[in-house]
Amino acid sequence: MKSAVVRVLVIGAFVAAPFVQTNGYWLHVLCVALIGVILALGLQLLVGMAGLLSLGQAAFYGIGAYVSAVLTLRFGTPFLIAFVLAGIAAALSSLLLVPIVRLQGSSLAVATLGFNIIIYLVLLNEDWATGGSFGLMNVPAPRIFGYVFASDRSMYFLCLLVAVIVYLAMERLVNSRFGRALKAISQDEDAARACGISIDLYKSKCFLVAAFAAGIAGSLYAHQARYLNPNDFTFNKSIEILIMVVVGGLGSLPGAVIGALIVVVMPEYLRSSGELRLILFGVLVVALVGFRRGGIAGLAPVLGQRLAQTRWSRWPKISARGGPQ
């Protein structure tokens, strides 16, 4: 009941945002933030649930963006179809990672990083398809059943809609047989196998789902920015997505949302600090992560506990747990 109220309030705030902040530039930033939310939710499934440290999410993001842009630009494919195909293309490309899913920890991170670099080089060098370092220009605005999402505000609502759907989808997955299997794998592989879970299969499926999310985020980005350049999809972007997840709190879906908002909006907010802004942002990230392992999402219960403890210690005599020490 309480969570339903929170949900309505949060959705209400997101819906109200573009009416409160009507500046086109800020609407653009908020769109990028919502796309970041989708990316972070995908990575949360990998890192937070299955314990798979991927530094290659930007590769799937890039694949989705380019597939969607090329389909609409060159072949005049309708946006909705290009959008879905972008997700499918990214998901299929994640199958290339199947041979390496059994790698652990930092090895897996480095392998996915390598994958990211390869995809970046492909985007950069296959000019015939991707436009190379010139990038792809004039990507059309999304058009669904004749309605063109040309204005910043309509684009914002499209991104919001997709982000909400992805959030609800992830929530269903986390609380399902699939999600439990992922959590089990991350906590004890031997015990998970003894329960009948095929480790490699489930890790591969997890990559597939996260890649699909990154792919559709890429599609949104392509049609929102209207211009693509390979430099948007370097491993820097992958690390940015990882920062979102860690700052927000590993294993928490609301955390992924908050983390994405902070990572995208904060540097823009600090823009008035000029050259200092990235340093300030870095300090903030370190502070947020160092504050507590659970990130921002982990803070709420701690604060609650603190409050409860204060009350106990104020009236120790009334404690029902008296008796001999």
Place this chain on the structure above:
Amino acid sequence: MTALLRTEQLTCRFGGLVAVGDVSLSVQTGDVHGLIGPNGAGKTTFLNLVSGHIRQTSGAIFFNGDDLGTMPPERRAGAGIRRTFQNLRLFREMTAIENVMVGLHANTQSEIFHSLMRTKKQMLEERNIAEQARESLAFVGLAGSADVVAGSLPYGHQRLLEIARAFVAKPRLILLDEPAAGLNGAEAGRLVGLIHRIKAAGVTIMLVEHHMEVVMRACDRITVLNYGKKLTDGSPADIRDHSGVIEAYLGTKRGASRRGADRHDTQTSTPMEARHAAP
């Protein structure tokens, strides 16, 4: 009587060490079969071989008449072999009931698509496994702890939770690896009762245990391992009186035991085990 589990010359070497050597035994359907022996006798390795967590060097394992070959543990779990671990292997950050629900993984089908769409079948399956998990928790006596995070349960309850996770799937065979380790006398007594109830539910049990009182009260048959070899097997009464068993646990007076001849003796039994072993 038919053998549910049979091993033939089962051998597992780690480098030069023969952890399990030429062990042939059979576990009868419906029995509680004990596997005992001093530390390092190869009991846990034997369980790992049966559950598939370790591959044998040579020899064969037959389950219900079928050669398990190189079948991976997740498929053996599906075939009806479940286990617990010596050093608690719970999913510590999940709740007790979630742990038990994971135990039903091999018995359920819902895929990503079904969960996303919340199909009728998936909803029904979720409700079913939650109910089965609750029953299993109640069966081991943890009905009140369903929503407690596994890692924060008291030690004895964590042991029980592992058994609930293995039992929930109603397997043919449960391998219990030292379920009494760290339990106090009263808890160990209750464990014996639980083992009898699991048996009554039609599940065959293979029990590795150091706690001799538990072994003697719970088991129908016992196999004794020593240095990876089968020393003997028989009923609890036979084992109690077997001179070789006492020797394996306590050693002989002069130290000129059989095992001393061809091996360097690095593992002597602890006083604790000796106390349990002494009839």
